[in-house]
Amino acid sequence: MHRVFIFLAPGFEDMEAIATRDVLIRGGIGVFLVSCDEGYLVESSHGLGVMSDMMLEEIYNADVTEDDVLVFPGGMPGTKNLAANAELMDAMQQHWNDGGTVAAICAAPGLVASQLPGIEGLRFTCFEGFQDAMIARGAVYTPESTVTDGRLITGRGAGHAVAFGLAILEHLKGPEAARKSQTRSNALTP
Numbered sequence: 001m002h003r004v005f006i007f008l009a010p011g012f013e014d015m016e017a018i019a020t021r022d023v024l025i026r027g028g029i030g031v032f033l034v035s036c037d038e039g040y041l042v043e044s045s046h047g048l049g050v051m052s053d054m055m056l057e058e059i060y061n062a063d064v065t066e067d068d069v070l071v072f073p074g075g076m077p078g079t080k081n082l083a084a085n086a087e088l089m090d091a092m093q094q095h096w097n098d099g100g101t102v103a104a105i106c107a108a109p110g111l112v113a114s115q116l117p118g119i120e121g122l123r124f125t126c127f128e129g130f131q132d133a134m135i136a137r138g139a140v141y142t143p144e145s146t147v148t149d150g151r152l153i154t155g156r157g158a159g160h161a162v163a164f165g166l167a168i169l170e171h172l173k174g175p176e177a178a179r180k181s182q183t184r185s186n187a188l189t190p
Contacts, residue, residue, distance in 0.1 A: 002172045004029055005059060006071040008052055009036040009082045013075030014044040015158040016105045020071060023165025027181040029172060034059055036085055045075040056088060064091075066099035069168055072113070074106020074127060074157065083111040093117060096151070101171065105155035105164050110134055113152065123147050124154040 004024050006017055017033070024031045035042050035052035043049050054062070064070075070092055072082055082088060089112070096102055096116050104113040110130030113119070120138030124131075124147055131141040145160045146153065146167040153171055155164030162182075170178035 001067070002029055003062075003064075003068045004031045004071055004168065004172075005034050005062070005064065005068065006031065006073065007034045007036055007056075007082055007088065008042040008050060008073070009078045009085070010043055011045045011075055011081060012042065012073045012078030013106060013158055014046050014048050014050075015161045016073035016075065016155070016164070017044070017050070017071075019161035020073070020105070020165040020168065023162055023181055024169055027169040027173060027177050029169065032062070036082060036088060045078060056085075059091065064095060064100070066095075066101075068095075069101045069103055069153075069172065070095055071168065072102070072104040072108040074104075074108045076107065079107040079111045082108065083115070089115050099151070101151040101153065103153035103155075103164070103168050105161065106130070106157045109154045113154065114139075116152070119152065122152050123149040124152060125156045126154060127157045 021031050033052040036056050040052045041049050106127040107130045109124050109126035110133045114133035123140045124134055125144050145163045146155045148167050153167050166178045
């Protein structure tokens with residue numbers, strides 16, 4: 001069974017974390033919000049307090065496998081806080097080395113995913129202005145809404161959060177599941 005772990009550090013972008021979570025839950029994926037702060041309640045860049053499901057140290061007891069996806073939302077200073085967390089970056093790199101998938105949106109491809117080994121030649125997108133670190137590592141920037149290249153899934157920014165969630169869902173369960181989830185989401189829109 002696939003699971004998704006979304007990492008929240010103080011200053012994360014609300015929509016990129018919560019819309020992604022919503023799309024994946026609608027698609028039948030088990031999603032866990034992981035606090036990278038001192039407590040379960042993490043404050044977003046817009047002052048929204050979000051209760052996480054687990055603390056970062058609990059992730060090591062969650063038996064994360066290559067079938068799971070690690071998700072890194074953008075937002076400032078949330079993305080900088082994620083990128084500066086050496087323990088988390090080590091865990092992300094180990095997950096990648098073990099064949100796992102990493103998804104990052106907005107500033108996170110440039111600040112977080114750029115720390116992955118072996119990304120030369122992979123296509124990615126991100127919020128404009130954060131592409132340089134990935135390009136320096138040999139990745140190929142494209143200003144699309146979302147880009148999936150193998151086990152790397154990237155999104156452009158908050159306005160693309162639903163598409164980012166659908167790209168993760170498609171990666172995990174195929175295009176039909178993403179289409180059905182999108183249809184259910186559209187049915188809720190007036």
